[in-house]
Amino acid sequence: MKYCKDLKIVAAEYPSDGYVLLRLTDNEPLGEILGGQFVEIRVDGTADTFLRRPISVNYVDRKNNELHLLIQIVGDGTKQLSSLKAGDKLNVLFPLGNGFTQGKSGEKVLLVGGGVGIAPLLEYGKQLREAGATPVFLLGGRSKRNLLMLDRYSEIGEVYVTTEDGSLGEKGFVTQHSCLKTLCEAGSDIRISVCGPKPMMVAVARFAKANNIRCEVSLENMMACGLGACLCCVEKTVKGNVCVCKEGPVFNINDLTWQI
Amino acid sequence: MADISVKIAGLEMKNPVMTASGTFGYGLEFADLVNLEEIGGIIVKGTTLNPREGNDYPRMAETPHGMLNCVGLQNKGVDYFCRNIYPQIKDIRTNMIVNVSGSCPEDYAECAARINELENIPAIELNISCPNVRQGGMAFGVTTEGASQVVKAVREAYNKTLIVKLSPNVTSIADIARSVEDSGADAVSLINTLMGMSIDIERRKPRLSIKTGGLSGPAIRPVAVRCVYQVAHAVKIPVIGLGGIMNAEDAIEFFMAGASAIELGTANFIDPAISVKVAEGIDSWLDRHGCKSLNEIVGVVE
Numbered sequence: 001m002k003y004c005k006d007l008k009i010v011a012a013e014y015p016s017d018g019y020v021l022l023r024l025t026d027n028e029p030l031g032e033i034l035g036g037q038f039v040e041i042r043v044d045g046t047a048d049t050f051l052r053r054p055i056s057v058n059y060v061d062r063k064n065n066e067l068h069l070l071i072q073i074v075g076d077g078t079k080q081l082s083s084l085k086a087g088d089k090l091n092v093l094f095p096l097g098n099g100f101t102q103g104k105s106g107e108k109v110l111l112v113g114g115g116v117g118i119a120p121l122l123e124y125g126k127q128l129r130e131a132g133a134t135p136v137f138l139l140g141g142r143s144k145r146n147l148l149m150l151d152r153y154s155e156i157g158e159v160y161v162t163t164e165d166g167s168l169g170e171k172g173f174v175t176q177h178s179c180l181k182t183l184c185e186a187g188s189d190i191r192i193s194v195c196g197p198k199p200m201m202v203a204v205a206r207f208a209k210a211n212n213i214r215c216e217v218s219l220e221n222m223m224a225c226g227l228g229a230c231l232c233c234v235e236k237t238v239k240g241n242v243c244v245c246k247e248g249p250v251f252n253i254n255d256l257t258w259q260i
Numbered sequence: 261m262a263d264i265s266v267k268i269a270g271l272e273m274k275n276p277v278m279t280a281s282g283t284f285g286y287g288l289e290f291a292d293l294v295n296l297e298e299i300g301g302i303i304v305k306g307t308t309l310n311p312r313e314g315n316d317y318p319r320m321a322e323t324p325h326g327m328l329n330c331v332g333l334q335n336k337g338v339d340y341f342c343r344n345i346y347p348q349i350k351d352i353r354t355n356m357i358v359n360v361s362g363s364c365p366e367d368y369a370e371c372a373a374r375i376n377e378l379e380n381i382p383a384i385e386l387n388i389s390c391p392n393v394r395q396g397g398m399a400f401g402v403t404t405e406g407a408s409q410v411v412k413a414v415r416e417a418y419n420k421t422l423i424v425k426l427s428p429n430v431t432s433i434a435d436i437a438r439s440v441e442d443s444g445a446d447a448v449s450l451i452n453t454l455m456g457m458s459i460d461i462e463r464r465k466p467r468l469s470i471k472t473g474g475l476s477g478p479a480i481r482p483v484a485v486r487c488v489y490q491v492a493h494a495v496k497i498p499v500i501g502l503g504g505i506m507n508a509e510d511a512i513e514f515f516m517a518g519a520s521a522i523e524l525g526t527a528n529f530i531d532p533a534i535s536v537k538v539a540e541g542i543d544s545w546l547d548r549h550g551c552k553s554l555n556e557i558v559g560v561v562e
Contacts, residue, residue, distance in 0.1 A: 093293075231282070
């Protein structure tokens with residue numbers, strides 16, 4: 001079931017420069033939301049923020065009926081979102097998209113995130129844990145200040161970190177982290193879910209393919225409707241052009257036409 | 261409660277609000293979010309005789325008060341529609357209308373003929389105005405001869421309500437409307453998108469894969485109102501107005517310019533339930549202004 005309604009802002013927090021974490025709630029229970037699904041937020045105000053903004057679901061706090069959105073402030077729309085305060089209303093269309101593959105008891109899943117792409121992995125990791133699976137996080141960023149709320153991830157699973165400037169964890173890219181060798185050695189039963197900038201996802205997909213590991217990636221093509229109606233956000237797949245907002249945003253790398 | 265029901269040739273609608281092709285899927289995508297049966301009519305995705313993959317990504321760019329798109333008529337073809345989609349939508353109690361496109365008059369006619377067989381599709385909207393396909397589409401809509409040729413071919417193959425969607429990318433939209441009327445159209449809808457372009461100045465490249473696209477949203481509304489006004493004064497058949505309508509007041513502007521009904525397009529992306537809200541808003545506007553029926557304001561601007 002999809003909803004389009006005004007949610008109330010419980011709090012707007014600023015975990016680091018250039019980011020805002022919006023905690024939203026509703027009078028009714030939020031309903032089923034899968035890790036990797038996203039919402040579309042209405043941003044009113046200026047001529048240049050006409051369409052809704054797609055934002056991934058960072059966390060669903062079931063106890064307090066809260067939906068958390070971790071937003072990187074990059075343009076006019078996200079700038080406006082960063083000025084919201086507790087008590088304000090936000091019109092949200094949710095939940096959208098397919099989400100990551102649901103967890104099975106006993107399986108191990110490596111969750112690879114880059115930059116603000118780490119956001120949806122928190123809720124997904126939590127849901128994997130609830131399903132009896134073991135999530136392991138490998139998170140990369142330009143520097144320490146791009147990797148937010150790592151303690152939240154540690155509560156759910158093991159966390160490995162890389163930064164390009166070496167300010168936290170191992171220096172370099174996620175695909176260079178030493179943990180990959182042991183986690184993904186031949187015969188290990190692990191699968192990978194990735195969310196981050198495209199070059200990073202391509203690199204991880206290449207690593208997964210070379211090592212014969214099942215891998216899915218979460219795409220963020222520009223979109224309008226979020227419902228599979230306008231056909232603007234298509235990705236080329238083995239089945240032809242499909243909507244990232246409806247058939248995705250999560251795709252198995254074997255279904256894509258990436259050069260990997 | 262004013263009377264807001266509308267009759268366009270054989271098409272009877274409970275209210276004058278339709279959803280524009282390509283902005284509302286097959287209606288099913290919006291079923292959780294709005295009561296489809298409260299919408300006057302749903303015009304489903306552009307359908308062609310043969311399947312089309314559409315243009316490459318990126319297909320959209322946000323622009324001031326609007327957006328550009330170059331989807332390029334991606335659809336699985338009319339046979340897929342008849343076999344797989346029609347059974348899912350045929351029992352929705354509103355007017356399900358199919359937007360038909362093609363690249364030659366014969367294809368348009370064949371596509372229309374197959375839809376003619378579907379009992380619960382009371383009308384088609386003929387798209388002779390898509391700016392995003394190189395061959396066909398708008399090519400027919402920009403000359404009176406081209407428009408007439410396609411409409412005549414379809415009229416022979418199709419005996420229910422035939423609406424023809426017009427392009428604003430022409431010198432005289434009134435001339436095109438007249439030729440479409442003379443060729444057998446029951447109604448015209450206008451405007452399709454305006455040809456536009458946007459450039460990413462950092463990358464020094466167009467923001468759309470095929471460089472140009474169709475502009476929609478409130479940015480184009482004054483152009484649409486002008487076109488509706490001109491066409492309403494040029495033809496006797498009903499005019500359906502669209503172009504950047506976001507609320508009931510915008511819709512009223514189109515009625516006053518001469519439209520008998522309206523379509524909502526890009527607005528569906530901002531608010532998936534906008535069509536029903538606009539229908540209710542038209543009703544209450546008429547009540548507030550002491551009008552007993554929508555007809556009282558259609559074409560009041562001389």
